[in-house]
Amino acid sequence: MAGTLDHAVHGGHRRRVPWGEISRYAAMIVLALITLAPIFVMFATSLKTPVEIQSRIPRWIFMPTLSNYEAIVTQYRFVPYLISSAVIGLGSTAITLLTAGMAAFALARMRFPGRGLIAHTTLVIRMIPPAVLAVTVIGFWIAWGIGDLVPGWLYTLPQGLGRGKLLDGSQLGLMLFYTALNLPFSIWLLFGFIRQIPVELEEAAIVDGANLLQVLFRVIFPLMGAGFAVSAIFTFRIAWNEFILALMLTNRFTKTLPVFAQEFMRDEGVLWGQLMAVGTLIVIPPMLLTFFAAKQIIQGVSAGAVKG
Amino acid sequence: MRTNRFVPYLFLLPAVAILALGLLVPLYNAVMLSFYDWSFGQAWSARRFLGFDNFVRLVTDPGVWASVRTTFVFGFWVVTLEMLIGVGLALLLEKAVRGASFIRTVFVMPLMIAPVVVGLIWRYMLDARSGVVNYYLGQIGEAIPFLQNLGFAPQVWLADPTLAMVSIVVSDVWQWTPFVFMIVLAGLQGLPGDVIEASYIDGANWWRMIWHIKLPMMRNILLIALLMRVIDVFRALEVIFIMTGGGPGRSTRVLSLHLFQTAYTSLDLGYAATIALLLSVILIVFSVVLLVLSNPLKEKADF
Numbered sequence: 001m002a003g004t005l006d007h008a009v010h011g012g013h014r015r016r017v018p019w020g021e022i023s024r025y026a027a028m029i030v031l032a033l034i035t036l037a038p039i040f041v042m043f044a045t046s047l048k049t050p051v052e053i054q055s056r057i058p059r060w061i062f063m064p065t066l067s068n069y070e071a072i073v074t075q076y077r078f079v080p081y082l083i084s085s086a087v088i089g090l091g092s093t094a095i096t097l098l099t100a101g102m103a104a105f106a107l108a109r110m111r112f113p114g115r116g117l118i119a120h121t122t123l124v125i126r127m128i129p130p131a132v133l134a135v136t137v138i139g140f141w142i143a144w145g146i147g148d149l150v151p152g153w154l155y156t157l158p159q160g161l162g163r164g165k166l167l168d169g170s171q172l173g174l175m176l177f178y179t180a181l182n183l184p185f186s187i188w189l190l191f192g193f194i195r196q197i198p199v200e201l202e203e204a205a206i207v208d209g210a211n212l213l214q215v216l217f218r219v220i221f222p223l224m225g226a227g228f229a230v231s232a233i234f235t236f237r238i239a240w241n242e243f244i245l246a247l248m249l250t251n252r253f254t255k256t257l258p259v260f261a262q263e264f265m266r267d268e269g270v271l272w273g274q275l276m277a278v279g280t281l282i283v284i285p286p287m288l289l290t291f292f293a294a295k296q297i298i299q300g301v302s303a304g305a306v307k308g
Numbered sequence: 309m310r311t312n313r314f315v316p317y318l319f320l321l322p323a324v325a326i327l328a329l330g331l332l333v334p335l336y337n338a339v340m341l342s343f344y345d346w347s348f349g350q351a352w353s354a355r356r357f358l359g360f361d362n363f364v365r366l367v368t369d370p371g372v373w374a375s376v377r378t379t380f381v382f383g384f385w386v387v388t389l390e391m392l393i394g395v396g397l398a399l400l401l402e403k404a405v406r407g408a409s410f411i412r413t414v415f416v417m418p419l420m421i422a423p424v425v426v427g428l429i430w431r432y433m434l435d436a437r438s439g440v441v442n443y444y445l446g447q448i449g450e451a452i453p454f455l456q457n458l459g460f461a462p463q464v465w466l467a468d469p470t471l472a473m474v475s476i477v478v479s480d481v482w483q484w485t486p487f488v489f490m491i492v493l494a495g496l497q498g499l500p501g502d503v504i505e506a507s508y509i510d511g512a513n514w515w516r517m518i519w520h521i522k523l524p525m526m527r528n529i530l531l532i533a534l535l536m537r538v539i540d541v542f543r544a545l546e547v548i549f550i551m552t553g554g555g556p557g558r559s560t561r562v563l564s565l566h567l568f569q570t571a572y573t574s575l576d577l578g579y580a581a582t583i584a585l586l587l588s589v590i591l592i593v594f595s596v597v598l599l600v601l602s603n604p605l606k607e608k609a610d611f
Contacts, residue, residue, distance in 0.1 A: 027400055028407055028411045031397070031411060031414070031415065032410075038429045038433060038482065041433055041440060042428075042432070045432065054438055056437065056438055056443065099322040100323060102322060103322075105319055106317075110316040110319075122327060123595065124592055125327075125331050125332070126595060127543065127591040128592075129564060129587070130543075131568050131587075132334060132335075132587055134568070134571070135568065135571035135580040135584050136335070136337040136341060136580075136581050136584055137334050137337060139577045142348070143349075143350070143351055176326060176329060177330050179326050179330065180329070180330025181330070183327055187323060188604040192604065216319075237420060241422035241423060241424070241425075243422070243423060243424045244546060244549075244568060248572065258424040261424055261425070261428065262550065265550070272432060279422075279425040282422050282424075282425055283420075286417075286420035287417065287420070289420060290416045290417050290420050294409075294412060298412065298490050298494070301487060301490045302491050302494035302495075
């Protein structure tokens with residue numbers, strides 16, 4: 001159909017230069033270059049020596065060295081902070097999926113007083129930025145010692161990974177805030193997915209004697225893989241990348257990688273090599289997600305505007 | 309579904325508890341702290357009640373209004389550029405061609421990268437002495453001397469007030485244009501095909517097609533994309549913090565960065581909470597408008 005229409009519109013008699021085609025490909029090549037070049041510059045710089053980095057003339061062909069990566073692992077506490085980042089990122093993702101799934105189930109399938117109020121409140125406060133959370137809780141955090149509420153000795157890192165805590169109050173606090181920041185989006189995203197599941201499935205399970213928790217975990221959750229994937233990607237993205245809350249709430253044992261990276265920018269000068277090495281390692285998980293789940297990410301981004 | 313009347317609340321309890329502790333308590337703190345003078349590191353008992361002094365200070369503080377103005381300047385340029393480029397690219401690349409899915413994957417990347425990393429990449433590339441941007445600008449300027457008058461020469465990007473603003477705008481456009489692109493593209497692909505076909509048959513050309521049919525049909529989606537970008541402009545500070553720290557002087561200190569520095573550099577938590585309240589009110593108003601434009605609950609259930 002489209003073919004015949006094109007024919008009718010563009011008049012197939014004369015052979016014309018396919019400007020549309022050419023401009024599309026040109027635009028795509030330019031776009032890919034503009035998008036990828038900065039990321040490539042970071043990666044290339046992470047493989048250079050300080051002398052090469054300081055050189056006024058950028059070199060694209062050089063002898064790569066892993067010395068920056070070696071330095072951040074052996075001279076700095078990269079590994080403990082990586083573990084801290086991973087614990088916080090995966091922990092808040094897991095908590096978000098579980099609690100958002102339960103809440104979305106209640107909102108989608110049950111009628112009760114306060115349902116509209118709860119749903120709309122989450123949507124109204126969903127844009128509160130991390131900076132607001134950080135500056136309004138940090139005082140109490142320090143003054144009341146909230147960061148130390150969970151005894152660190154319970155979760156001390158194994159020897160050899162560097163001294164530090166695997167999980168302490170500051171990490172639980174960050175998980176709380178990252179979960180809260182992602183819950184509104186996740187709840188209504190999963191809400192939409194649950195609404196698409198035929199209610200007869202649940203009724204059949206109940207007739208068979210299942211209780212509501214069993215319905216949720218055995219019937220609904222297994223059908224929500226796609227919704228959970230989108231929700232997990234967006235939660236992990238915030239928790240892994242966030243900087244301001246992490247800067248204010250973590251201590252020297254529990255920093256996340258963005259906070260660690262930023263410390264290579266010092267008053268006496270920036271250690272670009274090490275900084276770019278940490279930066280490269282920070283972007284690896286999101287990059288992998290992009291390659292394997294670009295479709296889900298696009299779906300999540302456009303869900304807010306299009307599906308409405 | 310018939311259940312005990314407490315059951316729904318049990319399912320909601322974990323999420324509501326986390327939202328209350330994680331979002332509502334900080335908002336409550338902001339309201340409460342805005343009536344006090346309390347510094348970072350002080351005991352809670354050392355606070356001093358000020359009444360409405362913090363609010364009077366907020367309204368009369370030239371620093372706050374300067375940062376609001378900076379936010380508007382920054383927001384005007386990034387939102388305008390991102391909307392124009394994002395919509396333009398979506399219209400251009402709407403038609404499926406070979407390689408389109410690859411470019412969409414590539415285009416997702418900037419959205420996934422940590423703001424701190426975006427900031428440090430651009431700070432490095434815009435470095436006045438050893439940055440790649442200056443090197444190639446200088447090379448082009450030397451090759452074609454005429455272009456030197458148009459700025460094709462090494463610049464002190466992050467040390468000049470105007471150029472620093474240009475720099476943070478460029479980094480934001482780089483990171484967020486894909487967001488507009490994706491939303492608009494999804495909208496274009498969701499347009500009813502029969503209307504488009506009918507207008508082709510009526511003889512509408514490419515330009516009329518876009519201007520009189522596609523864009524008007526997408527009005528709501530465009531408004532939502534615009535509003536989401538405006539909201540993010542008010543939320544964002546990490547990239548600017550890394551690239552310029554708000555400087556030189558105060559030339560790139562947007563409102564959220566001013567908020568952060570009031571707490572983190574000036575240690576003035578009571579006043580920071582007052583600014584946080586202002587920012588929260590702005591963002592809650594925007595959220596309500598967004599909710600009116602696009603309520604994710606409305607079409608799916610009777611709320």
